[in-house]
Amino acid sequence: xxxxxxxxxxxxxxxKTPLLTDAVxxxxxxxxxxxxxxxxxxxxxxxxxxxxxxxxxxVGCAVLAYNYIDIDWEQSAHGRAPALxxxxxxxxxxxxxxxxxxxxxxxSIGCGxxxxxxxxxxxxxxxxxxxxxxxxxGGQMAPTTLLGQVTATTPYGRRADLNGYPMKITxxxxxxxxxxxxxxQSAQNPAAVRKAKKAIxxxxxxxxxxxxxxxxxxxxxxxxxxxxxxxxxNKWMEENMxxxxxxxxxxxx
Amino acid sequence: xxxxxxxxxxxxxxKGCSVCIANCxxxxxxxxxEVNGKGFNFAIMANPDNCTGCTNCATVCPDAVITVYRVKI
Ligand SMILES: Cc1ncc(C[n+]2csc(CCOP(=O)(O)OP(=O)(O)O)c2C)c(N)n1
Ligand code: SF4
Ligand code: SF4
Numbered sequence: 001x002x003x004x005x006x007x008x009x010x011x012x013x014x015x016k017t018p019l020l021t022d023a024v025x026x027x028x029x030x031x032x033x034x035x036x037x038x039x040x041x042x043x044x045x046x047x048x049x050x051x052x053x054x055x056x057x058x059v060g061c062a063v064l065a066y067n068y069i070d071i072d073w074e075q076s077a078h079g080r081a082p083a084l085x086x087x088x089x090x091x092x093x094x095x096x097x098x099x100x101x102x103x104x105x106x107x108s109i110g111c112g113x114x115x116x117x118x119x120x121x122x123x124x125x126x127x128x129x130x131x132x133x134x135x136x137x138g139g140q141m142a143p144t145t146l147l148g149q150v151t152a153t154t155p156y157g158r159r160a161d162l163n164g165y166p167m168k169i170t171x172x173x174x175x176x177x178x179x180x181x182x183x184x185q186s187a188q189n190p191a192a193v194r195k196a197k198k199a200i201x202x203x204x205x206x207x208x209x210x211x212x213x214x215x216x217x218x219x220x221x222x223x224x225x226x227x228x229x230x231x232x233x234n235k236w237m238e239e240n241m242x243x244x245x246x247x248x249x250x251x252x253x
Numbered sequence: 254x255x256x257x258x259x260x261x262x263x264x265x266x267x268k269g270c271s272v273c274i275a276n277c278x279x280x281x282x283x284x285x286x287e288v289n290g291k292g293f294n295f296a297i298m299a300n301p302d303n304c305t306g307c308t309n310c311a312t313v314c315p316d317a318v319i320t321v322y323r324v325k326i
Contacts, residue, residue, distance in 0.1 A: 003301055006259040006322045013258075014308040015320040025316055029293070030270030034315025189276055190312040230270040 019045045023067045030230020032220035033062055035187040036129060039197040040100075041069045043204060053096040054088055056081040058110075060102035061136045061222075062129065079110020082117035085124040089207075096204055098125035104134040107143040107169045114173065121178025121212035125203040128169065128215065131222035132241065139225030143167040146244060151225070166244065170217040174250040180211035182251040186219045186242070188234040199249075211253070219245050255326050258306020262296045263318040269293035273310035273319060279303040282310060 019041035027033045044053050050071055057065040059078035066073035076084045081099035089097040106114050106128050114126065133151055134140040140153040146166050148157040158166070174182040181203055185196035196218055203214035219241050223233035260282070267289065273296055274282045283299035296319070298304060306323025 001257055001324070001326060003259050003298075006257060006306075006324050007261060008322065011322040011324050013306055013321050013323045014311045016317040020317055024266055027315065029268035029315075030272050031315055034317070035313065038315070038317050188272075188313070190309045193312050230272050231275045234272070234275070 017041050017045045019050060019070050021068055021070050025068055026064060027061060028222075028224045030221070030223050030233065031061070032131065032187055032218065032222075033129060035193060036100075036127065036196070036218055036220070037065065037068050039187070039193060040098075040127070040200060043197060043201045044069070044071060044096075047201065047204060049096050049204070052094065053098070054092070056084045056088070056097070056099040058099070058101040058105040059136075060105045060134070062100055062102060063136070065100055079105050079108070079113055081105070081110065082113045082122070082124070082126065085126075086117055086120070086122045089122060089124050093123070096125070096207055097123075098127060098204070098207075100127045101129065102135065103128070103130045103132065103142045103144040103169075104137075104140075107167055111143070111169075114169070115176070118173045118213045118215065119176045119178045121180075123207050123210060124213060125200075125207050126213065126215045127200065128217040129220045130169075130217055130245065131220040131225070132166075133222050133225040135222040135225050139222070139227075144169070146240060149240075168245065170215065170245075170250060173213075173215050179213045179215055179251060180253055181206050181214040181249075183215070183249045184217040184219060184245060184247050186237070186247060188221070188237060217245070219247070256305055256323055257326050258304035258321060258323045259301065260298060260304060260310060261320045261322070264289050264295040265291075266316055266318045267293060267295040268316055269295055270315065271296075272313050272315065276309045276313045278307065278309060279305055
């Protein structure tokens with residue numbers, strides 16, 4: 001069969017959601033941020049909530065997320081997305097409100113904000129992109145950097161005696177009474193992407209049921225920061241991140 | 254029932270990351286020898302006869318530049 005007979009509108013089975021704008025994403029080739037943007041956009045499209053969703057972008061590589069998903073956005077100071085989300089959701093309870101934050105933004109400078117928003121049980125969604133590094137500023141150590149992991153600021157590998165231990169933020173917020181759904185996902189292959197998408201959809205649905213905060217960690221890559229090719233970075237993540245940051249639901253009530 | 258697929262890549266937006274290639278179960282995709290306007294070798298259907306239209310490549314593409322078509326034959 002000729003290719004031209006296959007490539008016809010009626011045979012289309014998958015394409016870019018119109019919720020993603022036509023802007024070319026500034027992310028490095030193969031970056032997990034792009035995949036997660038896409039699945040958030042698809043969830044919003046499938047739920048039909050484009051006019052009812054407000055995203056809060058962080059400081060970090062995803063600061064420009066508002067250029068890519070065609071919804072309303074706010075852009076927060078570093079680590080303060082949960083505070084903006086708190087106000088936004090309390091003032092607009094009919095809106096779906098989510099934050100999108102890296103591990104430098106959420107686990108380091110914004111650690112206090114996220115703990116208290118989760119502890120108050122704000123009816124928001126927190127999407128936590130854990131790439132174990134500060135991507136935007138050149139690959140410095142983050143609270144989530146693994147022991148032994150080489151970064152710009154741990155050139156001989158992270159040492160517990162010098163740098164402390166990697167933090168499992170997701171397990172910590174699961175212990176707080178205010179959270180209703182806490183899960184850790186990834187996005188490196190089709191099955192993982194589909195699971196992560198389901199988790200994000202569930203988190204969005206929860207935010208309208210007065211159940212408290214939904215927290216979705218996506219174990220991610222920063223192949224530029226890790227100095228690997230995108231494909232090798234995904235492999236490194238599977239081999240090194242997954243044993244420590246174990247995938248799956250941690251809390252669901 | 255047998256199926257046949259095909260993909261269309263928005264080559265000017267493709268960044269040549271190769272994540273699609275790693276996730277294609279039928280070895281359909283490869284990077285081009287030429288580069289696009291940004292200097293990236295872009296994804297092409299190197300073995301178009303292999304494609305089953307499973308959508309794996311498009312599902313993992315970080316830049317959402319792959320459209321997938323499928324027909325039953
Ligand atoms: C108040 C303040 N302190 C520090 C910075 C510098 N800075 C910008 S992004 C960033 C870390 C981003 O890392 P992460 O949140 O992990 O996101 P990624 O870039 O990896 O996606 C830092 C420290 C800043 N912009 N503002
Ligand atoms: S995954 Fe997307 S951006 Fe990466 S090489 Fe394939 S088509 Fe290009
Ligand atoms: S649709 Fe499936 S078989 Fe076809 S190129 Fe993509 S991954 Fe390969």
